[in-house]
Every structure is written in C-alpha cells, then in structure tokens.
Amino acid sequence: MSSTTTSITCTGLTFGWPDGTPVLDGLDLSVGPGRTGLIGLNGTGKSTLLKLIAGELTPLGGAVRVTGELGHLPQNLTLDTSLRVDEALGVADARAALHAIEAGDAAEEHFTAIGDDWDVEERARATLDQLGLVGVGLDRTVGEVSGGESVLLRLAALLLARPDVLLLDEPTNDLDREARQRLYAAVSAWPGVLVVVSHDRELLGLVDRIADLRPDGVHWYGGNLDAYEEAVAAEQEAAERMVRVAEADVKRQRRELTESQSKLAKRVRYGNKMSANKREPKIVMNQRKRDAQVSGAKHRLLHEQRLEDAKERLDEAAEAVRDDAEIRVDLPFTAVPPGRRVLTLRDVELRCGARATLDVHGPERIALLGRNGSGKSTLLRTIAGGLPAVAGEVETHVPVRSLPQRLDVLDDDLSLVENVARLAPEATNNRVRAQLARFLFKGARADRTVGTLSGGERFRATLAAVMLAEPAPQLLMLDEPTNNLDMASVRQLVAALGSYEGALIVAGHDVPFLRDIGVTRWLRLDGELNPVDPEEV
Template structure:
C-alpha cells in the first residue's frame, strides 16, 4: 500500500492489560482508503485494536498514527437516555443558533456557532431518512428509542461529522433485517477509511479487503468474505499437504536413525570379536576402537540432527493448519416424534400489546423474525415462564430450555463442569467431561471458571449446559444466538444444532445462520404473530 494512501498506521504496536495479559506484541498495520472487514476468533483482540485506533486505549509500546477525524462506534453503547436526539447527534448548539437567528436575534456568537453549517437540519433529516430514522423527532429523548434505532442514530452522529476514518465494532448485532440493510448500504457508500469488526456475512460481502487477526498478527486477503474463505481453503489444503510430507520425513529419519544404531551395534560386535581373537596388536586395536567410536558419534549425530530438523519442519507445518474444530455431539434423548404437540399459545397478549396464537408439532425448526422492539424477546420470555402474559394461555408440553441474549444461565464463580452438573445432577462426572470434550472443552478446560472465559467460550459452555441438561430439552429456544460470536463460533453453533433432534425456536436477524440450521417455518411478529414465506 503506498505510504501516501495510508491513513492508519501501527508501528511495532504492543498492548497488555494491567494484569499482564499480552494482546499485541510488535504489531505492524497499515490501512488506506476502502472498506476492510476485520475478523478473528473471539478473544483475538479485534475490539481492543479498534479502541487503540480510536484513542480510547494507549499502547504499552510502539505507536498508532491516524490521519483525519476518527468516528468510532463501539460494540456496547452506553447512552444518557434523558438527552435529546439533536444533542446525541451533536447538532444541538448549531440548531439553537439557527433558530435564534431565524427568530430575529442577530448576535455575533450565533453566526460564529453556525459557521458554514447552514443546512445542518436538512443534512440531518436526509441522513436519518437514508437510515430509516426519518420518523424520529430531533427534540425527543433518546430513552424512547429501541436498541436498533440507538445504534443507527449513533452511526448517524458519526457520519454527520464527515470523518475520514470510520471504526465499527459489530454494528449489526442488535439490528432487525430492514435496519441491517440500511446499515449495509451506509457502509457500501462510505468513501473514506472504514474498518469494521463483524461476523455478519452479508456485511462482509460488501468490503474490499479482509484482515484476519490471529495470534497477534494480521494477514490480508483481497476481496469479500467469500473470496477470503476460498483463499483460506486453498491455503489450508496446502498446509495439510506440507504436514503430511513433514510427518513422512520424520518417520523416514526415525527409521534411518534406528538403522544407523543397528549398523553401529554390528560393528561393535565385530570389534569385540576381533579383540578377543587378538588378530591385531593392542595399540592397533585401541586406534581402531577410537576411530570407530568417533565415526559412530558423527554418524549418530548426523542422523539425530536430521531428525531434529524434520521435527522442526513438522512443527512449523502444523502451526499453519488452523485448529477450528467443530462441535460434534449425539443427542438422541432430545428427539420429538413427528406429530407430538410441543407448544401451544392460545390468544396470548403480551405486555407491550402484540398477540400470538401458535401450535408447534414435532421437531419443527422455527425462525422468529420482526423489527426491533416488536417483542420477540418478550414472547420468548413469556413462553419460558419468565413473564406472565397479559391475556391468554401458554402451554409447553415437553422439557424446555431457553438461552436468552443476556447469557446469564451460568454461575460465573463455578467451573464449566460444575455448571453442567447443576442442570444434570444425576449425570456421571466422567460422562459430563466426555461430553464437554465434544463441545471443545478438553483436558483441564472443564475445570476453568466461567468468569474467565471469552465470549465465544462462554456461549459454548452455556449451549453445553442446555443440551446436556436433565431431562433432555425437547424444545430449545435461542434469542439472537449469533450476537458477539466470531465466524468459527457461528459454524460450531450451526453444527451443534445439526445434532439436535427436538423442536427449535430461534429469534434472529442472521439470515445465513437461519438457513444454515435448516429452518422449516418462518414466523413474523408485529402486532400479531403470523406465518410468512421463507426469507
């Protein structure tokens, strides 16, 4: 990338948390105009890198240089719900000055505040219309907005500043399908330097580059996520061939070392016989023995050196092969017969006013979709018995387990295995550990305290606790399960749900994920719950 085009540059960047945990050690990164998708496993440091670029964190060593104004949208927004929309957008002072001038107040400070920004209200309304927020009154308070509207409004506040660099951290997590489309369009139209952390496949199909953050280093791939996955598959196939070749070389060097040992042992036996038969003088025998030992030492040393080199090449080859194992479980006790009644909602009216009537039979896989604020989480909470309906009845006819967005199923102070035992008290501890290995908690990982797990690991532990619970769940409900998961974790979740044989009810805006788990029925929640054609 030409130096003149570079607008973000990290040189020998290092960062460690106060407890000494190292995130980066000598990272070099250069980023110019265009849209870049930053991907990587949960815990690899993606959000930390964005915070360093935004100036929220200071590197422990090295430097970060950013040319131009930076706009940063963090993953978890904390807003003052009492402030007005125009203040959140950063245009309240200019609006007040404009209104004062329009009312006939010619004070010089009003003109100084407005500067060249006479069309600020027109620009703001045009941008809000593009983001689907044209209905929002600039004088209303933020507290009346939904979570998705808050995210889009925060993005609008950044775009109104016309930043040269835009940093987005999982911007589509809480957006419904229509809001996602609008954010995708805003990303596609941005003309500066854009760096977005996301697991949203549709968003990552709109970028110009993929930056893969792994083991504290970034590897660049040109093109979209699909192009990246194609290139990665080719790389991994080549890496696996190198591993097989390196393994064969190690086996060959081991055989040659054994053969060398056997050959030297034969020579040693012949030397002993010669000494016993005294065919040569004692001095000559000692000379032959010394020469033989030196030759043997050199030969063995050569073979040992070759074996060590072969092992080193194998280790290097193995390090290039990614360990992105999939969850593989067998869950026969979750099976539901084809016509068995699973769930009945009869004239249910929820607290926010939406209504639902529903009958679920057999192992249906149901997607629950709808705009932000429609009440999808409220409906799941009502089915789970966490909220009482305002009217109507809810009847669950099979064992039910529910994983809400807040991931509060587990006790952070207990280990992974202890949390599973809480939900399956009759299970044999060794059986639990064997099953947890299939959820990729191997060796001592089941003994790790949940509070120390990364987001993806915590989700995996929660999923294991649900699926291994007693009695086995024959109705599983998940609320936005792919939020905050990296792409590998989404693949793992998809494969785990492939082994699930019960009924599935999933609230999600992630269409590729919903198609991946084989949804058989689509429900849309607005004022009423209705069945719709597949999306």
Template sequence: MSTDARVSCVSLSFRRPDGGEVFSGLDFSVGPGRTGLIGLNGCGKSTLIRLIAGELTPQAGTVSVRGGLGHLPQTAVLDTALRVDQVLGISERRAALDAVESGDVRAEHFAVIGDDWDVEERSLAALDGLGLGHIGLDHAVGEMSGGECVLLRLAALLLRDPGVLLLDEPTNNLDAYARRRLYDVVDGWTGTLLVVSHDRELLERVDRIADLREGEVTWYGGNLPAYEEALAVEQEAARRMVRAAESDVQRQKRELASAHVTLARRRRYGQKMWDTKREPKVVMGQRRRAAQVSAGKHRVLHTERLAAAEERLGEAEAAVREDEEIRIELPGTRVHPGTEVLLLRDPVPPYGPPLRGELTVRGPERIALTGRNGAGKTALLRTMAGELSPLSGEAGPLVATGYLPQRLDVLDDDASVARNVARAAPERTENAVRARLARFLFKGAAADRPASTLSGGERFRATLAMLLLADPAPRLLLLDEPTNSLDLASVRRLSEALAAYEGALIVASHDVPFLESIGITRWLRLDGELRDTTPEAVRAGR
C-alpha cells in the same frame, strides 16, 4: 473525508485484567479501503478495535490514527432518556438555531452554529439514508428498537464524516432492511473502514481480509470468498508439506537405525581383530581410533539430519490449522410429533406491540420468528419463556424450556464461568460441570475466568453451556439472535448441533443462511400478528 486516513499500531502489547496475554509486539497497519478483521472468538478482535479507538490503553507500543475516527462498538447501549438530536450531537446547535430564528441574535448563538446552518437538514438526510426517516429529531431513544439504536449510532458517526470508521459486529440485531442500509454505507465508503463481523454478506463487500490468529495478523487480498479459497489452497499445501516431512522423518529414522547397525558391525569386527591379534597392536589401535572417530561423525550426521527433519515436521504441522471447535451435545430430549409444547392466544406482552391470533407448537417443530426491528420478537420470546407475564391472553410453554437471550445478560459477571454454569445444575458434580465446559472450550483455568472478562463469543458459549446443562434438560429451545458475536466456525458448529436437536425450536434471527441450515419447518413473520412467510421474503425485508 480524507483518502489518506489510516491506522498504525507498532509493537502493541496488551494483557487482560486477569493477566492473560492478548497481544505481544503486534504490528498492524490499515489504510484506505474496506478491511474485514476476522478470527476465532476470544482472539482479540474487539480488543484491537478498542485499542485503536482509545478505549483501552496498551501496556506497550503505540497506536496512531490519521484522520478523524468513528467507532461503532459491538454493544451500542444508549440512555433511553436521550433524544435523537442528543445522540447525533446536534442538540446545542439546534437550540442556537431556534434562538436565532426567534430573534435572539446574541453572538454566543452564532459561535455555537458556526457554518453549520443546515445541520438539521443534514441530520434528517443521514437518518433517512439509514432507513430512520420516520424518526424525528425529538424522538426518545427509549421508544426505539435495538436495531434502530445501532443505526442511530451509525448516523451520529457519519455526521462527523470521519476518515477512519471502526465497526464491531455492526449487523447484530439488524433486520434485513436495516442490513441493506448498512451495506450501502459500506459499499460507498471512500475512507478507511475496519469491520469485525461474522456476516458473510457484509464480508463479501470488503477489499481485503486481516486474519487475526495467535496474536498475529495475516493478510489476504479480496473478500471473504477469495480468502476462503486462498486459505483452502494454503492449507492443502501445508498438509502436503506435513506428509512430505513425515516421510522424511521416517526415512531419517531408518537411516539412523541403519547407521547404528553398521557401526555395531564395525565394532564387532574390530574387537575380533584385536582378540585374534592378526595385526600389530599399534596398527589395530590406530584403526580403532579412526573407526571411533568415523563412527562418531556418522552418528552425529544422522542424528542432526533426524533433528532437522523433525524440526521441519513441526513447522509444517504449525502451518496446518487444527482449531478446536465447540462440541455441542444437545440433550436427548426427543418430543413426539403430536405433543403440544407451546400455546399462544392473543398475548399482550408487558412491552412491545400486542399479538393477535393463536399459535400452537407441536412436537419437534422448527420455527423461524422474523420481523422488522421493533416488531416485538424479543418481548414475545421472553413471554413464551415465562420470563414475562402477558397483560392479557395466553402465552406459555408446556414442557421444560431453555431460553437464550439476545443480550446474554444471564451470567453473573463477578462469578467464574464454572460457577455460573453450576448454578443452573446444582445436582451436578464439579467434575461433570467442568467436563461439559471443556466441550465448549473452557478448559482448566479458562473455566475459572470471571464472566466479566469474556469476549462476546466466549460469553455466548458460556451461556449456551449453562442452558444445556440445566436440570431438567430443555425440550423447547427459544433462541434470540443466537449467531450474534459468533465466529464463522462457531456458527457452523451451532448449525450442526441444532440440526441434530430432537426437541422443538423457535429461533428469532435475521440470518437467513443460518436459519436454512438448521432445517426450519415453518417461517413466521411478526407484524401485529404471526403471518406465514418464506425465506425469500425475509431476505427481501418483506
């Protein structure tokens, strides 16, 4: 791995297909070490990663990468028909090795192998290092969970030993055990690593923070806590500057008003002298002209001072962050504590492992559904929501239910955000739909953007708006990894909204701090059956 590997972007400009500007003249450079790239949803983090990876072409500017590059995208979708060795990129070398071991010594096989005679051993070691030691090289991707596929993609990158590694929300869908494996990779990285993430524990491991905001990057030394501390100090200083600038503007306004009063008095006095003809006309004319020149200079001086003070106030206000946040107003769907909202009895989903046992959810219970990748949490949630019919047993909601899927694939990519949301609430007027969307930061033309142009966080907001605006309003919410792709501010706002929700809630998530923030009343682990567990056990991956 090259220790001088680096990425350099010069005067980078890029527009979305709908014409919206993402970057204009962006300069960005990152070298050896671990860099966390953060910013609000939709600010262009994933776009910048894709530009560096060569998946997108800028309208202007250049991108250069020194050292080999590996890119783990936010949505790592693999062909389910592939084998593990094909994903790792070693299938041809394995076939050549098998041929040579079988006595076929044609030169073409040796050309394919090169010096990589231990490719199978290295591959198995890479899989084992990421907790995939139980998966053989002939294993089919279709038999693996989403989290295992993410780790498999990462193993393929590590085998290439790149100097530059780009990770876009790598902990999405990973259970606690898999996250620890990823953290180990990050801790031991000696090249250049650039990671986009909302995972606090991952961002605590970086050496510096790059804050992408309004098309520009501001650098902060240290990890996420150091960034938050520095930003708090910076923002307090900015607020003090605003207060001082506001005081200066008011003072300049008073001085300008006072100057106008003084000048008016001088004019009245000069007119009185002219009217009473106490001095010769020549002398009075000279005095009048001198007074007019002096008055003009005085007025211009105070006007310029006021303009300068107002400009300083504008600059000070621009330094204070007043980022808009989603305003989630969950419907008033209070559920009486004794009301049954969901019943499970030995359900066997169409895919995933069967579930033994019974579960009755009553009233405003708040349940965390945890478990290892591949345990069947998504299949169970889809069965609870009524999207899948169990092959046997019972699983179904007894009240109006809203389901937020992990893949956020319920949106019609060809339709606008407003039209997507309107589909869920056909009785609502267009004005009512747009008023709700404004609370999710889709205002004006933003509501008319095609769903295909949305970032991961924007797609989440649109899907959540569609869910909460539905008729009838949900009294049971089923959420599958809801914090995936959300920026830190949106995670906090979602936590606040769900904490105030009065209906029943079942959340599948590996994000323990988020689960604790929404007042979970019961922790369940899915492992062939639903077992009671604790947040401490979830953190430890047990």
C-alpha cells in the same frame, strides 16, 4: 487529509486484562484509505483493538496514532434512553440555536453554536431517512426506538459528524434485513478510512481488503471475503501438503537411523567375533574398535540430528494448518420424540401489541423472522417466563432454556466453572469441566472470569451454561445467536445445534445460518404470527 496518508498506525501495541489475560502482544498495524474488513477467531482481540484505536482503552505498551477525526460504533451499544434523538445525533445545540434565531433571538452565542451548519436539521432528517428511520422524530427519546434502530441512530450520528476514520464493530447485529441493506449502502458510499469487524458475509463482500488478526499478528489479503477465502484455502492446501512431506521425511529419517544402528550393531558383533578368534593382532583390533566407536557415534549423531530437524519441520508445517475446533454436544436427555407436544400458545397478546397462536411438537426447528421492533425478543422472553403475556395462554410442556441477545445469563465476576455449577448444582466439578471442554473451554480456560471473555467466547460460554443446566433443555430458544460470532464460531454453532436433539426456536436475520441449522418451519411476526414460504425468505 491527503488520500495517501496512512490514517491508523499501531506500533508495538500490547494489551492485557487486569487478571493477567494477554490480548495483544507487540502488534504492528497500518491502515490507509478504503474499506478494511478486520476478521479473526473470537478472543484474538478485534473489539479490543478497535477500542484501543478509539482511545477507549489504554495500552500497556506501544502507541496508536490516528490521523484525522475518528468515529467508533462499538459492538455493545448502550445509549441513554432518556436522551432525545437530536441529542443522540449530536445536533441538539445547533438545532436549538437555529430555532432561537428563527424566533427572533439574535444572540451571538446562537450563531456560534450553528457555525456554518445552517441546514443541520435537514441533514439530520435526511440521514435518518437514508437509514430507514423515517418515523423517528428528532424530538422523540432513545427509549422509544428498538435495539436495531438505536444502532442505526448511532450510525446516523457518525455520518452527520463526518469523521475521517470510521470504526464499526459488528454493525449488523440486531438489524433486520431492510436495515442491513441500508447499512451496506452507507458502507459502500463511505469516502474515507473504514475498518469494520464483522461476520456478515454480505458486508465483508464490500471491503477492499481483509486484515486477519491472528496470535502472531495481522495477515493481509487483497480483495473482499470471497478473495480471502480462496487465498486461505490455497494456503491450507499448501500447508497440508507440507505436513505430508514433513511426515514422510520424519519416517525416512527414523528408518535411516534404525538402519544405521543396525549396521553399527553388525560391525560390533563382527569385531567381537574377530577378537574372540584372535585372527588379527590385539593392537589392530583395539584400533579398529576405537575407530568403529567414533565413526558409529558420528553416524548416529548425524541421523539423530536429521531426525530432530525433520520433526521441527513437521511442527512448523503443522502450526501453519489452521485448526477451527468444533463444539461437541452430547446431551441425551434433550431428545424429544416426534409426536410430543413441546409448546402451546393460545391467542397470546404480547406487551408490544403483537399476537401469537402456535403449537410446537417434537424436535421441530422454527425460524422466527420479523423486522426490528416487531416483538421477536418479547415473544421469546414471554415463552421463557421472563415477561407475562397481556392476554392468552402460554404453556410449555418440557424444560425450557433461552439464550437472550444481551447474554446476561452469566455472572461476570465468577469463573466459567462457577457459573455452570450454579445452573447445575448436582453436577460434580469433573463433569462440569468435562462438558465445558466440549465447548472448547479446556483446562485453565474454564477458570477464566466471564468478564474477561470476548463477545464470541461469552456466547459460547453462555450456550454451554444453558445447555448444561439442569434439567436439560428440551426446548432451546436463541435470540440473534450469530451476533458477535466470527465465521469459525458460526460453523461451530451450526455443528453444535446439529447434534442437539430437542426443539429449537431461533429468532434472527441471518438467513444463511438459519438454513444451515436445518429449520423445518419458518414464521414471521408482523402484528400476527404467520407462516412464511421458505422460498420467499
């Protein structure tokens, strides 16, 4: 494939969900060689666009053309847990044929299965090692690896397939710090066309260009995320300046219209006075009256048109200013006094073999760190009562709610209002809707079916349902909460948690986010639960 050939072309691409919710409307997009970061607010259709390009969804209109072989790493990866690792990598047939030939079976079908790929086993192991999956044998099953390792396993399969075009959708979700570093290295070395949807600042720092997907189409910016943010900041400053200019123009046009109407009223009063005093012939006064009416009407219409034009310019200027609304949390019943005991763990042994002893008091904010597979999610599920401890004592002293990684709290077939009502049966419909509005689901948005929401919208909806549940949670646990969130949504989440007054335990690898939410204690789960110096994180 020529390095100058455009590899992805979307023309007039239109897509909507079966319930009528529009996602893309006449989108045009061309992506060439290099690394492209695809960003945009949650719900603008980033993941949907990748699925359309990959052929996993059928557009309602328009066309997609991809030049070359394509590989796609989806956001919500599901692998058959019964598959062997070599099957998940797509090398099982070639590997079996190679072993058969080595055992003396010279059947033609074995040579056909191998082709020119005689080093397939070595390449597979080298690729696994490159991504940090050193201990993952080719004969193991997918069910034996962690969620983060399964993401790397799928990425390894794509690297082995050597596609010309690679689509990555939030690839750092579920990856620990070391795994992320390996993925960064793989992205940096990618020789073909790569499009990545992500909120990971370090990953977006490696791209060559940013494509910002907005309701009116794609806006392109050269350079990585830092260059994009500088350009957007300049755009925002210019847009806000234009709003101020347009506002001043509207005020001036209103003032001139008022002055014009005042002058016209004075002329009318003067004419009436002259008519009453009969100082001029009647025919002259009537003509002056008609002339004044015509002139006044023209003058008024001119100023009214100028005012309308000024208002339109103001509306256009205001639309150019981006509005990343903030989630607002107002739940006074979540507050926990500083000295109150919230959680007690005594010599708890988890199913994964890890052990934990912990006391949590008052509105502490705890960051739970650890490598993939160390048991962070298992610990949170055990505290929430979803999994029994193998040994030890787990005691919660306040109402607890947990937001799991898989966001499976909500019923996909029900609306947002119906889902929240299930968790807060005593709340009135008006109260439910008022609270959902605080989480940016206003009006008809609250009636959307959960199954039609984007990853970020689903997170926000799940957070709303969990926070609004009865009784109000005084201990809130979040597992990898920034997965699937765009950067604006991460800022919204930081603001929401800033106004939450209960205790907080957050498992994650997004250190900048953890610092932003004001973590007061850092813990690492690595066989045992131990404190960590914040300076070493």
